[in-house]
Amino acid sequence: MKNLAKYMVKYWYLYLFAMVCLVLGILLDVAAPRVIERIIDDVIVGGDQGILMGLLIALFLLGTGRGLFKYLQEFTGDVIGLRISVDIRRKLFAHIESMSMGFFEKNNTGELMARVKEDVERIWEAVGFMGLLCVEAVVHTIIVILCMVRISPLLTLIPLCIMPIVGYIAVRLEKNLDKVYDEISEENARLNTVAQENLTGVRTVKAFSRERHEIEKFRKRNGHYYNLNMSLAKTMAKYSPNISFMTKMLLLLSVSMGGLLVMQERISLGQLGAFIEYANNIVWPMEILGWVTNSMAAAVASNKKINRILAEEPQIVSPPQPKTLAAVRGELEFRHVSLAFDKQKVLEDISFTLPAGKTLGIMGMTGAGKTTIVHLIERFYDVTEGAVLLDGVDVRRLDLKQLRSAAAVVMQDVFLFSDTVGENIRIGSRDWMEPHHMEQAARAADAHGFVSRLPQGYDTVIGEKGVGLSGGQKQRISIARALARRAPILILDDSTSALDMETEHEIQKQLEELRGVTKLIIAHRISAVRHADEILVLQEGRIAERGTHESLLRQKGLYYDTFVAQYEEPKEVSACL
DSSP states (O other), X not given: OHHHHHHXXXXXXXXXXXXXXXXXXXXXXXXXXXXXXXIIIIIIITOOGGGHHHXXXXXXXXXXXXXXXXXXXXXXXXXXXXXXXXXHHXXXXXXXXXXXXXXXXXXXXXXXXXXXXXXXXXXXXXXXXXXXXXXXXXXXXXXXXXXXXXXXXXXXHHHHHHHHHHHHHHHHHHHHHHHHHHHHHHHHHHHHHHHHHHHHTHHHHHHTTOHHHHHHHXXXXXXXHHHHHHHHHHHHHHHXXXXXXHHHHHHHHHHHXXXXXXXXXXXXXXXXXXXXXXXXXXXXXXXXXXXXXXXXXXXXXXHHHHHHHHHOOOXXXXXXXXXXXXXXXXXXXXXXXEEEETTEEEEEEEEXXXXXXOXXXXXXXXXXXXXXXXXXXXXXXXXXXXXXXXXXXEGGGBOHHHHHHTXXXXXXXXXXXXXXXXXXXXXXXXXXXXXXXXXXXXXXXXXXXXXXXXXXXXXXXXXXXGTTSOHHHHHHHHHHHHHHHOOXXXXXXXXXXXXXXXXXXXXXXXXXXXXXXXEEEEOSSXXXXXXXXXXXXXXXXXXXXXXXXXXXXXXXXXXXXXXXHHHOOHHHHHHHO
């Protein structure tokens, strides 16, 4: 709760204002029974009708004042809760964004969404309206008891005896609810994950006719969620009626005992009426104890989950005193690089030098480690052995922002945001990019033609992950995005796999014309890498072959076999030898 206290201290002035409104509202509330006492004793019993209008006006003003201060209290509580939730959500989201790739591999999206949304909202309630309501219940109860003591200390023993019983029931309720709410929160995250995966992959589900299977999977998760909430309902049903019964007993005993005291003339009828009003006023804090403790327990559980995420530290960070390159030339070097995950090697003894302005092609079977090389250049992971250097400097010594801004990457898995085509192209460069630069990049990626035919052109909003566009169209927008960035290093990770040969050829021509840009091309097609200055062929995380297109064909190894498989014509193979 320490982190939460910092946010609450930040808005101390709002809490102070809310507390002033709270106390003033309570004082006006407890003053009303004293007016009722006078109406009964002086007007009804005493027959002094001359003061009736004044007392009725007083009741009206007390009620109006109480309503005004209650409004200000609740509105201020909502403002506090909203501001704190915005601060927490901003910090949490920024922290998640700062985490390394390993964090996202062990935490699924549904769980993180539950932390950012549902858990923050529970804290919002606890530090805002619900927290002030809890304070109001305590202060209200204390003041009402003092007013009761002034009327009759003997009658006051009734609520003083019943309230500890209600408090005990509420504590038992909170202990049972704490565990249930924790389980419900976790199951809610799992349910979100199942739903999100299915909605995101709806095309795959339909393509493989898995609707029934996925519905059944969702039904099981939903059924477990239902059972947990039923357990919650049973817990509430077990304790809540006991609290309600005890509050009704309080009123019954107060009326019975108070009636005897009136008959004994130890208190007046008006005082009994005032006491009953106070007894009614002391009922609601006891009745909401279960609700308040329930909400507070849920908020505490949510705060623990959020703190667990905030306690995570990113594995990949900028060094304390980073080396800053005056200008990035774009020279890349892998020096005996090895990488292992859980003692399983993904890359082993990879060494190559890519001079600035040159092109390196990388080929290999699926799982050979091609994309992992890109991840090491971007420093998504740190090498287990060896070093990756940019312009002769180990990337671990460079500032992360400068390192990642030095490269424009076309990822193997294309991701487009639910935004306009133009905004997707301008990502990472929107501060300086002019419309003609965006169009120029789109033309180089052979995307301008189909984008121009869209309903609003570059202002057309595309669906989530590019829904509505073909695979090739999404790849071309992704290539345009990388070209528009004008970074000294361009990395293409199997970026033309969804394109037809003619479109790929046009894009290759545009790429060859780029000057002063270091290019690293990962591909399965020979046509994408054949003009590279050097080509590496990976096999099981190691460099199996290296050389130019012609020299690799002469070796008649893995590269040669791939060439033969793709072109099939012996004449074409012979022509290249």
